[in-house]
Amino acid sequence: MRVASMWTILVVCSLAACSEPAEQTAEQTAEQAAAPDTAAASSSATGARPCAVLTEADVTKALGKPAGKPARDEQSICQYIVSGERIADMAQATLTIEQVGLAVLRPGITAQGGTMEEVPGLGDGAFFSPQYGLYVEHRGRSGIYLIGDNSIPDEQEKQMAIDLAKATVSRL
Numbered sequence: 001m002r003v004a005s006m007w008t009i010l011v012v013c014s015l016a017a018c019s020e021p022a023e024q025t026a027e028q029t030a031e032q033a034a035a036p037d038t039a040a041a042s043s044s045a046t047g048a049r050p051c052a053v054l055t056e057a058d059v060t061k062a063l064g065k066p067a068g069k070p071a072r073d074e075q076s077i078c079q080y081i082v083s084g085e086r087i088a089d090m091a092q093a094t095l096t097i098e099q100v101g102l103a104v105l106r107p108g109i110t111a112q113g114g115t116m117e118e119v120p121g122l123g124d125g126a127f128f129s130p131q132y133g134l135y136v137e138h139r140g141r142s143g144i145y146l147i148g149d150n151s152i153p154d155e156q157e158k159q160m161a162i163d164l165a166k167a168t169v170s171r172l
Contacts (some may be wrong), residue, residue: 049075049078049097050073050074050076050077050078050095050096050097050143051070051073051078052171053078053095053097053143053168053171053172054070054078054080054093054095054164054168055168056068056069056070056080058164058167058168059080059082059093059164061167062093062147062160062163062164062167063080063082063091063093063147063149063160065082065084065091066082067080067082067093068080068082071092072094076096076097076098077094077095077096077097078094078095079092079093079094079095080092080093080094087150088150088151089150089151090148090149090150091147091148091149091150091151092146092147092148092149093145093146093147093148093164094133094144094145094146094148095143095144095145095146095168096143096144096146097141097142097143097144097172098141098142098143098144099140099141100140100141100142101124101125101137101140101141101142102125102126102127102135102137102142104142105135105142106127109129109131109132109135112131112132113131114129114130114131114132115129115130115131116128116129116135117129119134119136119162122136122162122165122166122169123136123137123138123143123165123169123172124137124138124139125137126165128158128161128162130154130158132144133145133146133161134146134158134161134162134165136165136169136172138169138170138172139172141172143165143168143169143172145161145164145165146161147160147161147164
């Protein structure tokens with residue numbers, strides 16, 4: 001994606017990381033209240049933390065460039081930024097995890113004017129939005145995969161995101 005598109009992606013990731021989770025059912029709230037430590041332990045044990053899902057090795061393989069350590073390693077977002085000799089050589093890979101399924105996220109994309117294209121055979125469901133990235137659902141959570149590389153065409157970025165998701169979705 002071009003530089004302007006990469007900045008748009010970074011803003012979307014920041015907003016997604018700050019967004020509030022969807023409302024929970026009374027049953028889910030009661031379960032969490034009864035065993036909050038168990039829920040937290042379960043979350044980390046299943047790899048829910050984004051940088052446990054998206055590793056340095058995964059990103060290095062996907063981008064074809066050494067990824068190094070994540071630039072952002074937060075509760076809901078993991079981002080690797082790879083720089084080169086010139087700004088045009090910059091690339092990034094980001095994973096944002098939302099604790100809701102795709103059915104909750106689709107209306108927001110549509111409301112913002114985004115388009116969606118189904119991606120069969122990936123997780124429990126997946127779609128690609130040229131405006132917002134690759135969305136993959138697995139076990140009731142959604143991973144939003146973004147690849148930005150100024151040196152390649154958008155279609156190649158899309159395929160890189162799909163390949164990266166295929167390699168990591170089991171940890172989502």
